[in-house]
Amino acid sequence: MRYVPRLMxxxxxxxxxxxxxxxxxxxxxxxxALDELTxxxxxxQGDPAFQAELGSLLHHYAGRETPTYFASRLSEELxxxxxxxxxxxxxxxxxxxxxxxxxxxxxxxxxxxxxIAETGAGQHGVATATACALMGLPCEVYMGAExxxxxxxxxxxxxxxxxxxxxxxxxxxxxxDAMNEALRDWVTNVRTTHYCVGSVAGPHPYPLIxxxxxxxxxxxxxxxxxxxxxxxxxxxxxxxxxxxxxxxxFAGFIDDESVRLIGVEAAGEGIETGRxxxxxxxxxxxxxxxxxSYVLQTxxxxxxxAHSISAGLDYPGVGPEHAWLKDIGRATYVSVTDDxxxxxxxxxxxxxxxxxxxxTSHAFAYLPAVAKELGSDADILVCLxxxxxxxxxxxxxxxxxxx
Amino acid sequence: MGxxxxxxxxxxxxxxxxxxxxxxxxxxxxxxxxxLVVAAAESGADVIELGVPFSDPTADGPAxxxxxxxxxxxxxxxxxxxxxxxxxRGRTDVPILLFGYYNPILSYGEQKxxxxxxxxxxxxxxxxxxxxxxxAGLRGPAVDKGLDFVPLVAPxxxxxxxxxxxxxxxxxxxxxxxxxxxxxKAADLASASERAGxxxxxxxxPVAIGFGIKTKEDVSTVAPHVDGVVVGSAxxxxxxxxxxxxxxxxxxxALVSELAQGLGRR
Numbered sequence: 009m010r011y012v013p014r015l016m017x018x019x020x021x022x023x024x025x026x027x028x029x030x031x032x033x034x035x036x037x038x039x040x041a042l043d044e045l046t047x048x049x050x051x052x053q054g055d056p057a058f059q060a061e062l063g064s065l066l067h068h069y070a071g072r073e074t075p076t077y078f079a080s081r082l083s084e085e086l087x088x089x090x091x092x093x094x095x096x097x098x099x100x101x102x103x104x105x106x107x108x109x110x111x112x113x114x115x116x117x118x119x120x121x122x123x124i125a126e127t128g129a130g131q132h133g134v135a136t137a138t139a140c141a142l143m144g145l146p147c148e149v150y151m152g153a154e155x156x157x158x159x160x161x162x163x164x165x166x167x168x169x170x171x172x173x174x175x176x177x178x179x180x181x182x183x184x185d186a187m188n189e190a191l192r193d194w195v196t197n198v199r200t201t202h203y204c205v206g207s208v209a210g211p212h213p214y215p216l217i218x219x220x221x222x223x224x225x226x227x228x229x230x231x232x233x234x235x236x237x238x239x240x241x242x243x244x245x246x247x248x249x250x251x252x253x254x255x256x257x258f259a260g261f262i263d264d265e266s267v268r269l270i271g272v273e274a275a276g277e278g279i280e281t282g283r284x285x286x287x288x289x290x291x292x293x294x295x296x297x298x299x300x301s302y303v304l305q306t307x308x309x310x311x312x313x314a315h316s317i318s319a320g321l322d323y324p325g326v327g328p329e330h331a332w333l334k335d336i337g338r339a340t341y342v343s344v345t346d347d348x349x350x351x352x353x354x355x356x357x358x359x360x361x362x363x364x365x366x367x368t369s370h371a372f373a374y375l376p377a378v379a380k381e382l383g384s385d386a387d388i389l390v391c392l393x394x395x396x397x398x399x400x401x402x403x404x405x406x407x408x409x410x411x
Numbered sequence: 412m413g414x415x416x417x418x419x420x421x422x423x424x425x426x427x428x429x430x431x432x433x434x435x436x437x438x439x440x441x442x443x444x445x446x447l448v449v450a451a452a453e454s455g456a457d458v459i460e461l462g463v464p465f466s467d468p469t470a471d472g473p474a475x476x477x478x479x480x481x482x483x484x485x486x487x488x489x490x491x492x493x494x495x496x497x498x499x500r501g502r503t504d505v506p507i508l509l510f511g512y513y514n515p516i517l518s519y520g521e522q523k524x525x526x527x528x529x530x531x532x533x534x535x536x537x538x539x540x541x542x543x544x545x546x547a548g549l550r551g552p553a554v555d556k557g558l559d560f561v562p563l564v565a566p567x568x569x570x571x572x573x574x575x576x577x578x579x580x581x582x583x584x585x586x587x588x589x590x591x592x593x594x595x596k597a598a599d600l601a602s603a604s605e606r607a608g609x610x611x612x613x614x615x616x617p618v619a620i621g622f623g624i625k626t627k628e629d630v631s632t633v634a635p636h637v638d639g640v641v642v643g644s645a646x647x648x649x650x651x652x653x654x655x656x657x658x659x660x661x662x663x664x665a666l667v668s669e670l671a672q673g674l675g676r677r
Contacts, residue, residue: 300517
């Protein structure tokens, strides 16, 4: 009889789980590509030539290592010793390049001839376009139309770097929709194309690969703290959108139980307004863009639009490893509003002569609370994930509106 | 044997492929969806894939994306889709495969969904972003209840993954004709259907081919090779273009009748 079903058990779940989170919830068409990427990544980890090339590019091209800087005037204002891990000094102005150089090297290793990426603030798009220019690969970047508008300087930078920028008008026209469109491109062109995911989100192995490429932030910072402060920090603070800079700096301290890890999400116009981007603080478990994690969603399982002044945090999902760190209590996740981020932005400009990205400003906005709790004898390390030149127009307009 | 497997066997006995028609539930509204399912079944559809709309349909092209947006704007939920299936069951026995994305299912609760779906008279599940590796939580309860779980095989699937899909299948396997999203222009339907046919012979179970099949001519190109033919975006576009729900029902009736003429094996 031909149609009798064989009731076999399905295969074991794929690796790439963080407790119940992570996994691979994608179309079948993409599954072999994720296997291929996993194998290529595992091989590259054991290949001294790959590691040497990556290390050399990070040093000579991207400008690593980046300094850890004692922010004395900010420390004085806040009442704790504040240290800044200066990822804003990386080539392209943010930590994103750590990951894109690694992934584009991997793409070349796999023989891929075309690169696509999604971007929110444009920093990942710029970093991908940069790595593609460096390695001679064509690059197309999907960016929400709303973000194209508010991060116009980065659109121009990508174009100068030779990338084609696709403005995505579906849905909320922000990062979530850009990622949808990038996935649609990838499912169409998967044989020739590498999808360079910019955060610790997406299906396995992306959360793993992106964390590992960003872990250099935490590894350097740990050694620098021991050398410069003579001790580990009491707390490490980073902003969380998808969560790549936070995962990168947390990775260096995750085994140091004395170090508190604090991720700061975007509370947008205020958690109580519902217009925010804080899935770890306010979301539920769900599946978005290939991974199980915390997600902003309706009771019926539809993904809600996120809201943040910062395009890079304007995302209703978050990397699965953050979900796990939250559940096991290893990291704490909090949120700050657009207004608080704007205040912190100005404070850092004024006290330290550093213009931070609006994303990064969220981490700074939570510092007063950490400093108040930990007191004057505490060392607090902040991931200064990017610089804020791209945000000047948004900031100046908002400040004008506030009067 | 479930209703879906039975429908495929009926079609084989008639020396033709089975016609699988996709409709997005709630487009233009759920009451019209019930009429559309009945009309499609009366016009020659052997199986209905009833799309459960999702806010972020990453495997779908523009036509089905827009249908999902219209449906969600109208307040469609998974619970209301199940109510609609119950209502349809008073009018037709056509097999109904619930087709969608995983998050609304996870949010509803997998076991609860299986129970409620069985109660409503639905016949199974096809979840686009739930590969065999992640499917145990839905497939297990579904199989226990006698509901089907339909896995997908893509042009990129290697032999190992094809074997996985085959062992997860309970009735038919959905073969994606090309790398792409729904509604894309098919590159080469003839060779895709030959690959699907080879797969069907190798696995010894029915394969339906979908993606990029729009016209009666497309149907007659693929029908000789496989046991099932899926048409989705073309139906959804017909509904989108209709000036009223009544016109949508009439147009779908005409389109499905025409598509059904291409199913023969000759």
